[in-house]
Amino acid sequence: MNSIRTIQQWKQIFQEMKTMEDDRYAEAVQDPRKGVQQLLRQWQKQQEKEQRLHERWLEMNTYERAIRKKGATYIAGVDEAGRGPIAGPVVTAAVMLREDAYLPGVDDSKAITAHMRDYYYERILEQAICTAIEVVPTTVIDEINIYEATKQGMKQAIESLSPTPQIALIDAVPLQLEAVQTESIIKGDAKSVTIAAASILAKVTRDRYMASLHEQYPQYGFASHKGYGTKEHVEALDRYGVIHEHRRSFQPVKTREQMTLL
Incomplete structure (x- = not known):
């Protein structure tokens, strides 16, 4: 020695x-x-x-390996962030990772910290063939409902990818597309690395959007609750009223909007 x-x-x-x-x-x-x-x-x-x-x-990578064995090269993962809040957009993301991508620790965006999401956001962009992010505003959500708005955003994100994916793995939402085969996977963001990567892109993008909104309307506390209907948020609604970023088709916004119009 x-x-x-x-x-x-x-x-x-x-x-x-x-x-x-x-x-x-x-x-x-x-x-x-x-x-x-x-x-x-x-x-x-x-x-x-x-x-x-x-x-x-x-x-x-179980799903991805099985798909590649069948001859597919371009595999997209698709997910959303923000279906539940009462304010702010729903954000959808689609990503195709390189076959040699290696992102140990990437997981469902809800299962990792905000710091780690920011870290992986950059690593995903570095190791992706291509990515696409769609921000669907509250006006569309109120017009066609949150589920249809989510589907619309996912469809647009997939169609924005270049090259066109041969298959898109989607977290929980069944989606029919003419040019792309799709597979809906329940809890897909915890089972598929491409869906997990998409969930991180969507979550980080939406959180940054809400942080920006907080700078414009600090009284609502968007930076902390991200638009969800927390006690703090509802109290701010009662105190300051409804703004354009609130989803008027969602409760408790809907009731307060109606009271304002009376």
Whole structure:
């Protein structure tokens, strides 16, 4: 064992070391110093975490691998953000990832933190063949209802992709398209990496939209509740009234809008 290595040198080694097959791993195991053993345990935990993320990545690629085995090259994932709020648009996203894309940790946007969503948003754009995002405003939601508005946004996002996907995997929403085969997957954002990627693009885009809206109307607290009907939001509705970004077909906005018109 090379006993001359300093703790600082070991820190650098553990940053470089990729597997236990590295000769330096056996050397670290035999080094009795507490500092080295602490670094070793930290490295082992990180390796275990990366292995779990890799296994999850493989699990979430099950649909994509099966489709590629049948000869498809262009696979789109499609999802939305914002069907439930009483204010703000519904945002739909479609994404086609490169076959060699590797985004360990990508998951349903609701299952990861806002910080991680922002991180993966950039990584997804880097590793995508193409992406498309549609922001469907409240006027359309009120005119045709939220479900139809979501379908419309998804359809537009898919049709905006270039090249055209051979198949689109969609989170829960059944959609019929002439030029693209579609498959609706219940809880697809937790089962398919392309749908998960789309869910992150949609969620980040909508959250940024609501943060911008907050700057215009800070009294409503859009930055915190993102337009959902929280107690804080409803109280702000009572105090300041309905604005153009509120969904007038949704309760409790509908009742307050009617009271205003009386």
